[in-house]
Amino acid sequence: MDISMVKFDEKGLVPAIVQEENGQVLMLAYMNKESLEKTLETGYTWFYSRSREKLWQKGET
Template identity: 45%
Template sequence: MSAPDSVSPDAKKELEEGESFTPRFGADGLIACVARAAEDGEILMVAHMNEEALRLTLETGEAHYWSRSRQALWRKGATSGQLQTVRDIRVDCDQDVLLITVEAGGDGGACHTGRRSCFYRRLIMTDRGAKLVFDA
């Protein structure tokens, strides 16, 4: 999503080049958040935050998310032990996506399937169309 055309040139410049953190939550009140591992940069998961989840993440230094399926706030790792300690937070140019670098506790995983990353399958094209294959 790019900055809206209705934003004044000065406001767009501040959004893209300024020092003010003004996260742009969507109409659903959420902002996308990509979590990557501090030790090697591997993408662990993509989740969403609402204002409360972002506030708690900033206050505690531990990742909090909003579960769209459960419609509930959740502290990552509260039940699995895979707490995510935040080491760095970045925001994209339009301030509508967050990238957080985390140290994952427990077994270091992030996926509810028990894998380290939620991105454990790759899309390949075959003569029968798209197919998912598991990474080794």
């Protein structure tokens, strides 16, 4: 994946949809460049918390 092709908004965020294989939407969260890079590097999905202003991983806490 070429991150430079992702169109982040003015806050540096992009919506990320998590789905089951059958297409059922499980959640909507936001990613910034750092969380997207970490996701691609680790194979685990990382998001950006707009309220806490830090990265988070679902189920982490």
